[in-house]
Amino acid sequence: xxxxxETVVVTGLGATTPxxxxxxxxxxxxxxxxxxxxxxxxxxxxxxxxxxxASAAADPAEIVGRVQARRMDRCEQFALVxxxxxxxxxxxxxxDPDRLGVAVTSGIGGIGSTLAGYDTLKEKGWRHISPYTVxxxxxxxxxxxxxMELGAHAGAHSLVSACASGAEAIGYGIDMIxxxxxxxxxxxxxxxxxxxxxxxxxxxxxxxxxxNDEPERASRPFDKARDGFVLGEGAGMLxxxxxxxxxxxxxxxxxxxxxxxYSSDAYHIAHxxxxxxxxxxxxxxxxxxxxxxxxxxxxxxxxxxSTPEGDPLEAQALVKALGSAADGVIVSSTKSMTGHxxxxxxxxxxxxxxxxxxxxxxxxxxxxxxxxxxxxxDVAREPRPLAKRGVNGSKPIAVLNNAFGFGGHNVSLxxxxx
Amino acid sequence: MTEQEILAGLGEIVEEIAGVPADEVTPNKSFVDDLDIxxxxxxxxxxxxxxxxxxxxxxxQLKDLTTVQDVxxxxxxxxxxxx
Numbered sequence: 001x002x003x004x005x006e007t008v009v010v011t012g013l014g015a016t017t018p019x020x021x022x023x024x025x026x027x028x029x030x031x032x033x034x035x036x037x038x039x040x041x042x043x044x045x046x047x048x049x050x051x052x053x054a055s056a057a058a059d060p061a062e063i064v065g066r067v068q069a070r071r072m073d074r075c076e077q078f079a080l081v082x083x084x085x086x087x088x089x090x091x092x093x094x095x096d097p098d099r100l101g102v103a104v105t106s107g108i109g110g111i112g113s114t115l116a117g118y119d120t121l122k123e124k125g126w127r128h129i130s131p132y133t134v135x136x137x138x139x140x141x142x143x144x145x146x147x148m149e150l151g152a153h154a155g156a157h158s159l160v161s162a163c164a165s166g167a168e169a170i171g172y173g174i175d176m177i178x179x180x181x182x183x184x185x186x187x188x189x190x191x192x193x194x195x196x197x198x199x200x201x202x203x204x205x206x207x208x209x210x211x212n213d214e215p216e217r218a219s220r221p222f223d224k225a226r227d228g229f230v231l232g233e234g235a236g237m238l239x240x241x242x243x244x245x246x247x248x249x250x251x252x253x254x255x256x257x258x259x260x261x262y263s264s265d266a267y268h269i270a271h272x273x274x275x276x277x278x279x280x281x282x283x284x285x286x287x288x289x290x291x292x293x294x295x296x297x298x299x300x301x302x303x304x305x306s307t308p309e310g311d312p313l314e315a316q317a318l319v320k321a322l323g324s325a326a327d328g329v330i331v332s333s334t335k336s337m338t339g340h341x342x343x344x345x346x347x348x349x350x351x352x353x354x355x356x357x358x359x360x361x362x363x364x365x366x367x368x369x370x371x372x373x374x375x376x377x378d379v380a381r382e383p384r385p386l387a388k389r390g391v392n393g394s395k396p397i398a399v400l401n402n403a404f405g406f407g408g409h410n411v412s413l414x415x416x417x418x
Numbered sequence: 419m420t421e422q423e424i425l426a427g428l429g430e431i432v433e434e435i436a437g438v439p440a441d442e443v444t445p446n447k448s449f450v451d452d453l454d455i456x457x458x459x460x461x462x463x464x465x466x467x468x469x470x471x472x473x474x475x476x477x478x479q480l481k482d483l484t485t486v487q488d489v490x491x492x493x494x495x496x497x498x499x500x501x
Contacts, residue, residue, distance in 0.1 A: 065437070066437070067435070067436060067437030068437075070435070127465050127468075128465055130462065131458035131459070131461040131462055132458060
């Protein structure tokens, strides 16, 4: 039985990434195929096997101001910057504060503040750590700050699912509107984890690229020579809104946030289940939730992080979930340019997927020189035009964004043309 | 250390931690009501004052120091003995 429910649309976008301090500069850099990966020059990087990362293009502390920055972790600063942009982009809607919600999260939270606070504790004693240490390290800090910034009283939420967190937050935001808890929700993810401990921790898992001499070529999803992911940082943010509310105020609509699908591998805490069954299930559930046929899908912004294990598995899961309709889909991994933003990934990649839908262009997957034999999908190496219509022409075209996280979390989001 | 020196030093601390311009940190101002400084930032200010003036402000004293002048007096009084 199909029941009536609120249609949720996207009316605002925000981003601060390794490619640019806002959505426009990030998207332009993506279409130009620019890499945001650089050599790390910090002294702490010298002892590590990984000495490259994709640092944010704009310093968020300068934007939020020195005093405010003292009280906010860098990931919270990114989130605030991106949410301000998204809010302004949506036309700063005026609404009842009890109808405005926040669903913003992070994969790790304020790890930089945790590490710095511990250093201070050891060096100077407990009285010298910042009284803001707890709100800086908690992963829900960003949601709290944004709720204060916007005066949002419908609820501020932070689901955590490692690298799927940002996408999961968007899914939760969709639910808040569908359940009638809010008319507008600011939803997204953020991360600021380019620090010695985090890099060492991923490196010791052998999850990261060690292509230190060629930073810009290190992140190469789906390529035969890929050797791991590159860590990025930043935030992505959407303004989600019920279609009825958006219509009442005459808002510009980017896309329909049509649905979300989830699954859990229940297999291994850090390895994906073989065969990609969990990923395929999440994609299938997302399409069912969105009431979208596989033939409507024209583009996927893949999770593909450039690890040997994950990329082919996702590609195979796409074929499993979409069947023969996978032939008509153009796949991109923008992580080839931004690196992997962990809890921010699903959010900035949703921004990219929505802009791909708007501009009818799939961004390139740079560094893809030789497609892995185990990748049975069409991956864009250059910007590629997207069909205005899917195979069954009367229905709107759809794009997907996938995000998966340690813990076995799989999330797939569906956006359709407005 | 004169009261003027303490006041100037306190102004620098408040500007650094709370972003209130040092010249607005005048004796009659209340930290909470006039300078809009919350209890968490007061903790930071007290620790910074300890570092700067060498005078520890215990928590049970801090809650009674509501104005700028209160802190200046406390620092002046307790710095004398140790000077």
